[in-house]
Amino acid sequence: MTVDQSMYEALAREDQAHLLHPQYFAPDHQQPVIFDRGEGVWLADIRGRRYIDALASLWNVAVGHGRGELADAAAEQMRKVAFTNNYVGFSNVPAIRLASKVIDLAYDNMQGVFFTNSGSESNEGALKAARFYWNLQGRPSKVKLISRERSYHGGTLATSAMTGLPAFWKGFGPLVPEISHTRKPENLECDCTPNTDGECACWIEQAILREGPDTVAAIIVEPVKGAGGVWTPAPEYFPRVREICDRYEVLMIADEVITGFGRTGRWFALEHWGVQPDILSIAKAITSGYIPMGAFIVTGEIFEALKRAPTDARFMHAYTNSGHPTAAAVGLRNLQIMEDEHLVENAAAMGEVLGDALRGALEGHPHVTNLRHLGLMAGLSLVKDAATGEAFDPAATPALRVQRHMREEGGVITRVVGDHVVFAPPLVVNASEIGQIVDATRAAVRAVTGA
Ligand SMILES: Cc1ncc(COP(=O)(O)O)c(C=O)c1O
Structure with a gap:
């Protein structure tokens, strides 16, 4: 299903009128991404935009989307x-x-x-x-x-x-x-x-x-x-x-x-x-x-x-x-x-790819610390100064801006908690998709921090 802008806006208004979302805060829902379908690590919204689901939706879609079985x-x-x-x-x-x-x-x-x-x-x-x-x-x-x-x-x-x-x-x-x-x-x-x-x-x-x-x-x-x-x-x-x-x-x-x-x-x-x-x-x-x-x-x-x-x-x-x-x-x-499909083994192997790629892209970055991962769970912390560990002013919300840039410019969906960006793609993820996730992260960190 792909809908035009007026149908999207009508659905968004209906959502705002009646749907009480988890962790509800009204401003979050002004321009919702309304999902429609998925395949493997990919999701598409009702406007036809495609995204890599770098959090396996909520850490749960292990075998990936679209499994007819x-x-x-x-x-x-x-x-x-x-x-x-x-x-x-x-x-x-x-x-x-x-x-x-x-x-x-x-x-x-x-x-x-x-x-x-x-x-x-x-x-x-x-x-x-x-x-x-x-x-x-x-x-x-x-x-x-x-x-x-x-x-x-x-x-x-x-x-x-x-x-x-x-x-x-x-x-x-x-x-x-x-x-x-x-x-x-x-x-x-x-x-x-x-x-x-x-x-x-x-x-x-x-x-x-x-x-x-x-x-x-x-x-x-x-x-x-x-x-x-x-x-x-x-x-x-x-x-x-x-x-x-x-x-x-x-x-x-x-x-x-x-x-x-x-x-x-x-x-x-x-x-x-x-x-x-x-x-x-x-x-x-x-x-x-x-x-x-x-x-x-x-x-x-x-x-x-x-x-x-x-x-x-x-x-x-x-x-x-x-x-x-x-x-x-x-x-x-x-x-x-x-x-x-040996997905546990794939998680172990792709976890190493993800960890290496994040380190390769962001280790030593002046605003990134504490790159960590175990299997296909990874996180990084954004800081004002990586040398001293000084945090950003909370009003700066760098992680939220990174998340938005990743989604809008990089086509990658992930999650942030405070100043931390987290990753947990479906266990079917491959090395090229991990490359896209990390490229989008690097680009977003550069756009938000200027470095
Ligand atoms: C570690 C952990 N425990 C419990 C829960 C709660 O699970 P549910 O949202 O299915 O009730 C979650 C949800 O994300 C979780 O991450």
């Missing part, structure tokens, strides 16, 4: 049956098979899958599962959750509280109690190598000690903080965090809503450091965004505890659409595509 999988399943529920004594074949497939791919210690509709529901359920587990263990005081600065965990009230980005709290208080964040300890001498955002594993230990280990149910960690700006960890960070969790008997929830299913060049990101979580949250790439689905996954130990629960301790957590047959059928087909 996934539409066929959905249609085939829908023709069989509209919906059947997964509650007390009922099940369906795609959900059974997808649960087994996910357990095959996930960490060795994972055993039980609870399907959700989104990453937020996965994290909210993960916290409920952690508390429930400690109750079953006769330790009901372990209820608190510790999260990290700059993390993003979702849009429900509890997952907004988990999120370590204050912009997501403003105007929504009071937030859910018993959820707190790590902060830089004062006067702490430690031998940790900091992560790219300056955080150390000892911040987690300090937070657990501050709250009291007997009251802490779990910590929640993104292996690479995504929506907060793509911040990669030091190699020893997660092994140390695992050790701290074990020492204080605190469950480790890995939020792999972005990093799960190949994004970092491994099926799941903690594999990079030989670490396994106790609960794993996933969503996004399980269906490559073709249909909503997520899950939280628990270890054999937690699953066994739920199986042995007494009659008055049923795990009363539920969603109508948990294990929806259509979503599960799409998930199965999507994971098969990922395996058949």
Whole structure:
């Protein structure tokens, strides 16, 4: 579909009149890009403009756009049956098979899958599962959750509280109690190598000690903080965090809503450091965004505890659409595509191409610092002075201007967070498309900073 200017304007007015968008702020929607179709890493809007989707839409379209196989999988399943529920004594074949497939791919210690509709529901359920587990263990005081600065965990009230980005709290208080964040300890001498955002594993230990280990149910960690700006960890960070969790008997929830299913060049990101979580949250790439689905996954130990629960301790957590047959059928087909086309291996190889290209284009630039990447997740920071690290005046909004230039002049769509520009193209991306993404970035940085 390609529409003329008057049809575009009519649709934009209709959008402005009725559609409340995520992170709604009216000026953002004065001249919306209205998407129409996609193919591979490419998107086209209703005016016929083409863009490279350098964020896999919202980190989720792993197998790329336009996959007829996934539409066929959905249609085939829908023709069989509209919906059947997964509650007390009922099940369906795609959900059974997808649960087994996910357990095959996930960490060795994972055993039980609870399907959700989104990453937020996965994290909210993960916290409920952690508390429930400690109750079953006769330790009901372990209820608190510790999260990290700059993390993003979702849009429900509890997952907004988990999120370590204050912009997501403003105007929504009071937030859910018993959820707190790590902060830089004062006067702490430690031998940790900091992560790219300056955080150390000892911040987690300090937070657990501050709250009291007997009251802490779990910590929640993104292996690479995504929506907060793509911040990669030091190699020893997660092994140390695992050790701290074990020492204080605190469950480790890995939020792999972005990093799960190949994004970092491994099926799941903690594999990079030989670490396994106790609960794993996933969503996004399980269906490559073709249909909503997520899950939280628990270890054999937690699953066994739920199986042995007494009659008055049923795990009363539920969603109508948990294990929806259509979503599960799409998930199965999507994971098969990922395996058949070796997309995790491609993410690892193309991630190196992306990292090298960004460094080649921008390392040493007077207004760019902290080029970072793991697999096909990358980020860079714009600063007034790279030599001193001095930040731009917030009113200058350099990243927003870079983003706009990339889109309007370079035909590349990506995302910015504060002064950070982030990249996460579909896992099917090739070297030439990465070249176009990086060229557009370099041109935009030059246009905005003059260097
Ligand atoms: C790491 C992480 N966790 C959770 C979520 C929330 O997922 P959803 O928007 O599907 O609820 C997101 C969304 O971007 C995310 O990036």
